[in-house]
């Protein structure tokens with residue numbers, strides 16, 4: 001493909017053409033038969049939006065707030081590891097792209113750039129830090145402290161990955177981290193990062209993690225803590241009881257337990273359980289502005305986008321990632337205009353066909 005991408009699917013195709021097979025397998029792939037990966041997108045297509053007419057849409061704006069932080073749209077950047085596999089500027093380019101789009105970037109524990117350096121790349125932009133709790137709690141603590149000291153505004157505790165899902169594309173492509181790509185968290189725990197694969201990384205995880213650890217993280221944290229990887233409404237309720245300021249309905253882009261429901265299908269039940277107490281976000285399969293509208297209609301405060309941000313980074317670094325976000329914003333604002341909803345807060349269950 002040579003033409004300028006006009007949607008997120010075009011970026012996906014472009015990245016597939018340009019990336020070496022191993023890194024592409026790692027980014028694109030998911031667990032087992034990839035049923036959940038497919039279902040994340042297909043489930044959006046099972047919902048139908050129901051427009052209302054003769055609403056004044058002259059001032060449509062996607063701007064909103066998430067945990068009190070103003071954002072230009074209810075679309076955030078999901079945490080994804082190893083962004084220097086996409087582009088030499090990695091997380092720093094992603095941070096500048098998110099800042100240009102006026103939204104929040106969530107920086108992974110397995111970033112290829114230190115939390116402080118990502119912050120320095122876009123100093124005024126809001127950003128969150130995603131936490132994997134490693135057996136070596138000192139490594140986790142040091143990264144969290146660095147993020148807090150660098151002004152990150154929230155912690156996102158990922159709870160769906162005590163081990164790597166069985167990622168067969170990685171196995172077939174023989175993917176492991178190439179030389180020259182550092183992951184500060186992994187080098188602090190292991191000394192070296194070259195040759196490590198997903199299973200190798202996740203063997204560093206602390207399998208004793210429970211609700212008590214969430215409570216402790218919340219107590220020790222000067223910033224709000226969200227829990228990412230929630231499927232069950234009862235777990236959402238438990239997360240809130242243990243102090244979470246928000247929950248993210250997510251199946252890790254289908255990369256962990258294959259066969260779990262699409263995130264969009266668990267959003268409604270989670271919103272019913274905790275939506276009156278905390279903000280509920282979701283990720284998985286968001287590829288269109290209309291997907292964002294569906295999530296808002298089911299009660300999400302915002303969505304996060306994972307792979308498409310990486311495809312943008314592969315295609316054109318900071319500019320590519322920024323364009324992915326701009327495409328989503330344009331699609332979302334057009335969708336809001338056609339749906340008859342001037343602001344994100346106007347989108348409700350009444351805008352979905354029964």
Ligand SMILES: Cc1cc2nc3c(=O)[nH]c(=O)nc-3n(C[C@H](O)[C@H](O)[C@H](O)COP(=O)(O)O)c2cc1C
Pocket residue numbers: 026027028040078079080081108109110130158228250251252253254255283284285286304305306307308
């Ligand atoms: C290549 C890749 C790396 C990821 N790394 C992380 C990570 O480090 N921490 C995390 O919590 N989730 C991680 N995720 C999951 C994303 O945060 C998110 O849940 C998922 O990508 C959303 O689905 P989508 O890719 O369909 O948008 C990763 C996903 C991908 C594709």
Ligand SMILES: CCCCCCC(=O)C(=O)O
Pocket residue numbers: 081082110161177196197198201252255
């Ligand atoms: C080889 C490093 C693997 C990091 C794992 C990050 C992650 O969450 C993922 O889904 O992949």
